[in-house]
Each structure stands twice: as C-alpha cells, then as structure tokens.
Amino acid sequence: MKDSHSEFRPARVAILGVGLLGGSVARAIRQSIPDVHVIGIVRSAEKGQRWVDQGVVDSVTESVADACVDVDVVVVATPVDKVAEKVIAVAQASKPQCLITDVGSTKRTIVNSVSQCPAAVAKFVAAHPIAGSEKTGAEHATANLFVGKVIVLTPSEQTPTNLLKRAEQFWRLTGGRIVTLSPEDHDTHLAAVSHVPHLASSAVAKLVCDQSADLVGSGWTDITRVAAGDPAMWLAICQENRPAIEEQLRRLAGSIDEVRQWMHTHDDESLLRWLTEAKTIRDSF
C-alpha cells in the first residue's frame, strides 16, 4: 500500500521557458494539485501574460531570482543548449531543498556541465519526457501530454537518492511512467530512436521535387511529419549528442547502402528478409 502522505506535493513550482513542454508540465501539475501556484519565467512579462490569461500558469515573471526564491520545484524547459547554464543559475537563486529538473532531449552534455557546480548537483535531476509534437508554443500545451508516456530520469552518480525519489514523485504527478537510465545510455538510445530518425525524416522530405510533389501519399506524409520541427531546436540536439548521432547515422547509411547493393545484385532473398525483420519490429509496437 502506498502511503499518500509521504508523496511529494509541491506548493510552488516555477517553469523556466513556457513552450509546448513547459506549458504542458504547468497544466499537468495544476490539474494534479489544484492549490499549487505555478510561476512562468518568461522573456517578456507583458507577452507572457497571455499564458496566465489562457490558464497555463498562475503568474509570470522575467526574473529567475524572484521566481526561484521560494519554490519547491523548478522545471527548466529551454532548448537543450541552454539547460545547463539555467540549471546552475536556478541552483544559486533557490532554497536548499529545491528540486530542479528539465525536459531536454539530450542528457550527457547537460549532466556533465551541471556536475561542475556542486550547488546544482545537490538539486538537479535530469529528465526527458518522451512526449512532444512538431508543434511548438504553449498555445498547444495540454495537461495530458505526458499521461502514459515514458519520463526518463538520468541521475548522475552524485545525485542524492532522496532527491531522485522526489523527482520521481514530481514527474509521476504529470501522469508519466518513470524509467531511469544513465545519461550516456539515454543519449545512445535516443540517437537511435529519435535524433537520427528525425534526420532521416528530413532527408526523405528533401527527396521530393516540384514534379513529384503532387504524387506524395499518406506514407510520405507520416514519414516526414517530424521534419516540420524547429530547425534550431534540432540543431541544438545534434550539437549536444554528436558521437551517438554520428554512430547511428553510420548505421543508417550502411543499412541503406546494403539495400542498394541487394537491389543491384538482384538479391531478393536478403531484401525480403530485411523487409520482414523491419515489419516484425514495427508490428511489436
């Protein structure tokens, strides 16, 4: 039996970066804990007021220091290349028992950078909710974005056990399912199932030309959907996870070259086996 009194219920939460993911965390937490106060840390309080008006957050501020002075949790939801510096800034502005977490799609570089700052190590548990969309912006944020989705936590060896437990309890409030991995394993696996698939999607999109544009079907539309994602965000992901992405790009190019060889030598048996293996994998999901 779970003792609900031991569960972590933050009274005040700050979201640094109110976009699709940050906004969805805000909405999810406000739905789980009706009396929580969620503060959005935004670049322009004037523009950010719409997120208050639309019910995404309770209040907004431009000041990290103001927002963090008295909150129990800070969720850093910036592009991945800004996460580590923001985590360190938040660590310096927040109370000792504050939990800091993030939503970045890469983890090794972030965790390594944060490890240079002991004050941040004591508060930070890196997280990556496997949820999102090619859409961006808090106008698309929903309270149920994380329901049933995997939330990967990637503690370092320095992460205090009780802090990790608190991070698990916090993220469970969003409806997600916790999986714990090392930052390195996370990045290796995500290169294979997310980062390189994204690049493959962009490469497929670029095969189209004016004459063939009329002939695309639903298969092409599905395959290329994520290629509509924000290029700057995906560049930052590539920059943060170079070695693993390079390795998986090598595997992908090798696989495509192998298929081309089979086509050229009429090795239909190998091609059929390969297509069948891919179908078996896909059917298992």
Added chain:
Amino acid sequence: MKDSHSEFRPARVAILGVGLLGGSVARAIRQSIPDVHVIGIVRSAEKGQRWVDQGVVDSVTESVADACVDVDVVVVATPVDKVAEKVIAVAQASKPQCLITDVGSTKRTIVNSVSQCPAAVAKFVAAHPIAGSEKTGAEHATANLFVGKVIVLTPSEQTPTNLLKRAEQFWRLTGGRIVTLSPEDHDTHLAAVSHVPHLASSAVAKLVCDQSADLVGSGWTDITRVAAGDPAMWLAICQENRPAIEEQLRRLAGSIDEVRQWMHTHDDESLLRWLTEAKTIRDSF
C-alpha cells in the same frame, strides 16, 4: 457545362483481386453507380463469398473468362509483379470495347510488358491511385479511399486517345483527381516520394533495439508506420522499379553521409540550412 450523357457509366465491372485497393474501387463504383454490377474475381469463390456478404462486390467467381466475357471495365488489383500477365489474360477474354486498368505502384515494367500484346494495348490504361494504407485486405476497403486523392494514369504512346478518356471518366467515378504522366516519369517520381521513403522507414525501424524500445515516441511511430506494410508486396515493387529506386537510394545515402560529415566537422551552419530547407518543403504540404 459538363454533358453528363457523354460520361462513361459502366454497367458491369470486374475486379481482379479483391484486397484493400480492389475492394475500395468496388465500393466506390457501387456508390457512384447504384445499378452497376461488380464482379470480384477471387482465388476461392467459397472464401470470396464473404466480400458479397459484406457488400464489397455483387458477386464473385474464380474464372477470369467467365467474369470478363461481358464487362465494360476490368480493374486488375493484384501485386505489381502479376499485373501484366493478368492484363493480357483479361484482354483475351473480354469484349473489344472493354477498358482494362490497374492499381499498381509501379508502371514502366507493366506498360512495357503489356506493349508486347496488341490486343491488350488496345484496351489497357495503366493507373496508380495514390491511396492506400499499411493495412491489407478488403475488410478495410472503403468507398471514399480515393476521394480527393491523385490517380496517376500512365498511357503509352500506343494508347488510343478515346480509351484514355474513358479511363479518366472511370477513375473520376471514385472521387479521385486525374494526373497523366509517362510510365518512366511516374516510376522516377514514385521512387523518390514513396518507394525509397518506404525503405527509409524500414531502415529507421531497424535502428531500435531491446534496450531502446521503451523510449520510442510519436515521431518514431509516425516515421515507421509504413514499415508494417506487406514485405512481399514491397519486394515486388522494388523488383519492378530497380533503376529509379537505386538512384534515389544513392541520393538518400549521400544526404545522410553529408549530414554525418557536417556533424563530424561541426559545420553547424550547413546542418541548420539543411534542416530549414527540409522544414520548408514539409510545411508546403
């Protein structure tokens, strides 16, 4: 003003191969022409009876000769590697003014093979409706599968003009939009926007491993959806469109290698430009 009396309204139609596409043509035509009679040509009339019971076709037969003796249109909806021989068999069993068409995803090899038989040339207009699904079987057939979709017709230089016009009128009955291309242009373009994207989808599916299976998100699910398609059907497509597919596989592998080089040399500017171009293309759909 369109003169509806000049429109082609077949009284009897045969569908050779009652699967997703053949079944959907049957349903679409029966919806457009309530008093049409649609005969399904099936391998087992006993098993095929369910398509009558489910309202896909009006009757079924195992005999091409019996079905074709008195029909106005025959739609050959077999896998691509069987289309040409079936078209020729149907040409020999049908009346002189019969229109024969197909639904194959490749066209050059089919049109070339059929061109060896003058009786078939006089009746055949090759067609490829750009519609479908990773699902197979007439149980998924719907009357509106082709509504608003492109139907590519690929006449040869021998195709009689009035036959092409009749084929256009027939396919318009399904709700599709007619585009006419040479068989060669069709195959080149389809390799780029369908056949090679399919192979890329399979290659992406094969990047996953047991440890990363839990981490796939909606992007991976979208990209790999078509990899669940029938391997035998896709092998046949590859066999029928080798040169164009090889060429597009070369382009795709080259593109992926280029990205890997940029990653390796930290050429972020080229990578960002490439991602932005892919997004611009995708956003235009």
